[in-house]
Amino acid sequence: MTTIITTLKTPAMVSLMGPFTAKPPYSVAIVYAAEMMTFMGLFVAMMNIYFAVHATRADEDSGVLELIRAHSVGRSSALTAAILELVIINVIAGVLEALGLQASGMTGMNAGGNWLFGIGLAMFGLMFGAFSLLFAQVADSSRGATILSYSWLGLLYVIRMGTDVKNPDYTWWTIYGWIEKLDIYGKNNWGPVGLMVLMTVIIGALTTLVGATRDVGAGLLPDRAGRKHASVFLAGPLSLIARLERTSTIIWLVGLFILGATYGSIFGTAGDLLKSNPMMQN
Numbered sequence: 001m002t003t004i005i006t007t008l009k010t011p012a013m014v015s016l017m018g019p020f021t022a023k024p025p026y027s028v029a030i031v032y033a034a035e036m037m038t039f040m041g042l043f044v045a046m047m048n049i050y051f052a053v054h055a056t057r058a059d060e061d062s063g064v065l066e067l068i069r070a071h072s073v074g075r076s077s078a079l080t081a082a083i084l085e086l087v088i089i090n091v092i093a094g095v096l097e098a099l100g101l102q103a104s105g106m107t108g109m110n111a112g113g114n115w116l117f118g119i120g121l122a123m124f125g126l127m128f129g130a131f132s133l134l135f136a137q138v139a140d141s142s143r144g145a146t147i148l149s150y151s152w153l154g155l156l157y158v159i160r161m162g163t164d165v166k167n168p169d170y171t172w173w174t175i176y177g178w179i180e181k182l183d184i185y186g187k188n189n190w191g192p193v194g195l196m197v198l199m200t201v202i203i204g205a206l207t208t209l210v211g212a213t214r215d216v217g218a219g220l221l222p223d224r225a226g227r228k229h230a231s232v233f234l235a236g237p238l239s240l241i242a243r244l245e246r247t248s249t250i251i252w253l254v255g256l257f258i259l260g261a262t263y264g265s266i267f268g269t270a271g272d273l274l275k276s277n278p279m280m281q282n
Helices: 002-008 011-017 028-055 057-062 064-069 077-104 111-138 142-166 168-174 176-182 191-213 237-244 246-264 267-276
Strands: none
Touching: 002 011, 002 028, 002 267, 011 028, 011 142, 011 246, 028 057, 028 077, 028 111, 028 142, 028 176, 057 064, 057 142, 064 077, 077 111, 077 191, 111 142, 111 176, 111 191, 142 168, 142 176, 142 246, 168 176, 176 191, 237 246
């Protein structure tokens, strides 16, 4: 336990998972929340990005939305259905997370912390789902909406990394940092959940307003003019795919580099963890 906490307090781990602010006596539940909350928020946000784009912009690209709107349905019905889908998915995920923690029997856990963990993750995911729904109105394709959503998520994550290392008080302004301010199994702070709800409502209202005035298949961002003559490198299917996925590939490579450098900087303390843990030695 001591070695794990020492590792969590290193600058690399602080940038990756947020500052470890718990006070002794420490417990398994406190360490679990400190290690997992920021990362699980990242995965929940990615899940919501997928469902949000798939339920909106992808249906427009495939022509499904145009067929649906040819019937007697409201102009905002598709967007409302996407919002409802995200709400249901996140509520189910949050409840299952809370019940799973309740059933785990971890030392140091409590019911308030378990439900804050589940509800906090659900609202965090729903907030980024709202951002993705807005980007789906801004972009002119599902690929563009996905790139904008992941770029926004990555930007906020990297900003949070910097503020956590330099001054954790500034993390309140990063939006992403709200999830680590919950202080689960410590003070069980519900304030950040309120901020997530407020942000989700604001972005959701803005998305609904934009979606009600936008034409099907169009985006707020202007289309770029194409070249008169295509590059010779686009002659084959593999080179065409590489060109289409160029931006996504660059984003993932940068993200992998940052995570790789962060993990590589804590390999020394990983050895100390193995030496001090009898179970690991066995």
